[in-house]
Amino acid sequence: MTQKVLRNDWLTAIRLWLFSMKKNLGTAGLVTACASLLCPGLFFVNWSYPVYETPTLYNATDDAMIVMTIAAIFSCLLALLLVCLNFSYLYKKSAGDLFHALPLTRAKLLLARFAGCVLPALLPALVNYAALFMLSADRNIVLPVSFLLSGLALNVAVVLCVTAFSTIFLVLCGTTFSFLASFAVFNLGIPAILFIGDHIAGLSLWGYTSDMLEVYYHCTPVLYAGTRYLTLYETTGWELWMHIGILILLTAVCLLVSCLLYNRRKSEKAGNAYAFRPVRYGIMGITCYVGSFVIGYLFDSQFLPLFWLFAAVGSLLIALAFGAIMDKGFKTAVRSLIVGGVCFGLLFSTFLGIGLDVVGYEDQLPALSQIESVVYEDMFGSPMEFDDPAAIRSLHEFVIKRNPRDLLKADPDEEKYNGWYSMDVTYKLKNGQTVSRSYNSHDLTVRNRLTAFLFSDEYRQSIDRLVESVGEGHLYVGYYIWNPEGAYGDWFELTLTKAEYAQFMDLYYSEGPAVDQNADDYFAQQLGYYGKTGASWSFHFPCSTKTCVKTTAYLHTLFEAQYPEKTQLFQAKQANA
Amino acid sequence: MIKGIGLTKTFENKVALDTLNFEIEDGCIYGLIGSNGSGKSTLLRLISGVYAPDAGALLIDGEPVFNNPAKKAQVAFLGDTPYYLPQANIKEMADFYRQMYESFDNKVYARLLEIFPLNEKMRIATMSKGMQRQAALILAIATCPKILLLDEAFDGLDVVMRQVLKNILIEGMEDRQMTTIIASHNIRELEDLCDHISLIHNGQLKFNDSADRLKGKLHKVQIAFSEMPPEEAFSPLQVLKSERTGMLLQMVVRGYKDEILEHCHRLSPLFVECIEPSLEEMFIYELEVAGYDAKSLTE
Structure with missing residues (x-):
């Protein structure tokens, strides 16, 4: 028996990767088989009808988008399941002894296990894409191969990114439960914190416009990875490939961070809730902040004193419960209560800061030169x-x-x-x-x-420019026929030529801006357009029978020309009255 | 050679190993004895590269072990609770070890399977404790390590299997200079196997020497006098424990037999006898000195 010295631990890492992959294939196959019943299975069974009922080509891209999105969700969930199983050795002392004693550096051990999870996790996606590729071969179905390929590339990138991000949490936590809880709290809690701020700002700040959607999409790597599926078909080539590139980069960064943390992780932390103490308080803080708001809101949605009372009590109770669950006891109750108190203080400060508009949001106005x-x-x-x-x-x-x-x-x-x-x-x-x-x-x-x-030259000129630029379509003005009794009557759409438009506007603008919206005979003339390309707009010009005499008379002549039968009917009614 | 220099390991607020300095030569069977929670398993995990030291260094042939694949490839560690991959049988576990350790020897593996009568295809989780321990030993030894670390190696093994294991360890030492470090509470098992013994208590080494030399360093002395000399008369001796019954004095003395007897004879005793204690007795005496004995713990 001779002792051989391992020279190349990369080779060992590759062997571990292959071994892990082989072990994961069973689980991946089972999940894929179950998932396939729903998608593509059930989906295609229901979906086949429109294909055969449509006499001409059937555009399947929208339906394919649904399949691709479901496939990505299944792959990500499977990836999370596999990383939980494959990195469970971090949380069990005896398993940790086996894996940490292997002749590998920690970084290579992590990378081998990571790679061993990712490839089997793509199995549900590959099954769905295989089905879609087969469909795309049908001559009656419009489903571009390039579209499918870009979707597949995005799917791979999303699974890589989500899995790599999850490895950071795997290394930071000390039990499977705390990993799952922390991963969920982070990825749902950060958007929830943003939502709370958004909600408070919407209630408190005058003129506040919630344009947070992009911020929500970018607030965690998981959301960033997934949201592009929503606009996959609209996203142009370079944008999509740039997004995929960013996801790959993000994967690399997450893996690098995981490796650095793993090198600092103590094996003996297996079984503790968290391997690094600050993470515990971070996750606890997010839970308390969001939970405190939710509990307060349940009891008082008007943010009156009852809200604050229950938010404070809720924050403390959540902190206490979080600490007790993680420690399996109350040995850190005082620290937990401090965190709960701080989180409530932060929530209160957020309300106060936004309510008092400390950043001067309401008065912000960009300089003209900007x-x-x-x-x-x-x-x-x-x-x-x-x-x-x-x-x-x-x-x-x-x-x-x-x-x-x-x-x-x-x-x-x-x-x-x-x-x-x-x-x-x-x-x-x-x-x-x-x-x-x-x-x-x-x-x-x-x-x-x-x-x-509305009666200014700038406004008039802007509408003029808009009308000048319209393409093939329908330019119209709305016209009210008043009932003889004076109550509101019928409404007609009068087609306008550009010359008629100009005359209408000249008359209207010559009659002045005196408009009382509370007057009994108040009404609005609607100028509108809808084009063949789908573009449409409309403007309302406030009127009354007293102020818009010439305009109304002009529109009536147009009405008589375009609706002669209705005119006769109207005149008969008027005569009877 | 395994060398610990100022080796320290702390868990939360507990110091598991406190500035340990030691050397273990190649090709020996090294017994690590100590009380519960004394730091034996921690030391094995440090040697195997599972733990990183908080201070000091653990070197194998001059190189640190932690995160060092070349050194870790030379070590096989069998913990007190062996872990097996889920649903695995011995064959699958052997595949795993074969992939991970280039030094895994199929011939050794086949021979060990003959010696330990286990079904290779039986799921390990369904085996008895003793069979699981045998499976773990087969896998660890089949990797043909330069250093074999065994935590409670004999736990769960029957008398025959214990003897078989001892023979295999001795064979490994003779054939390929394998160093075996065995941590155990069962001192009697180590007594006739180990050529070096260390006692570790509260994270510190109480003694660390060859088994032969250790035995010669501690003695039980029975000495009778017609008139008991004053206590100062025994001060040149390193008395760990003494008990007086009438004119008979029983002592546990650290030192060599000749030196102890020479001093005792100078005190003109009626009778003097110097006995070598067993390893277990030595262990008990040393721990008594350290304040760890049944009497003081139950009081």
């Missing part, structure tokens, strides 16, 4: 892009100064609260960023100011 363009929308019509942002900015400044909080302090006899208005502004800045605000209130002063803007 603005490249602005999109404006109010209660009168569709969003409209203004090349010259000065008028909109000035309008916005006016609205900011009419902050309802200031109005509350003002004299209530001013009767400023009877004019409803809405206004959305989105500035595109020269540095590529966007600033959005949305206002919705009852303030007659602002309402009058917005109405005045």
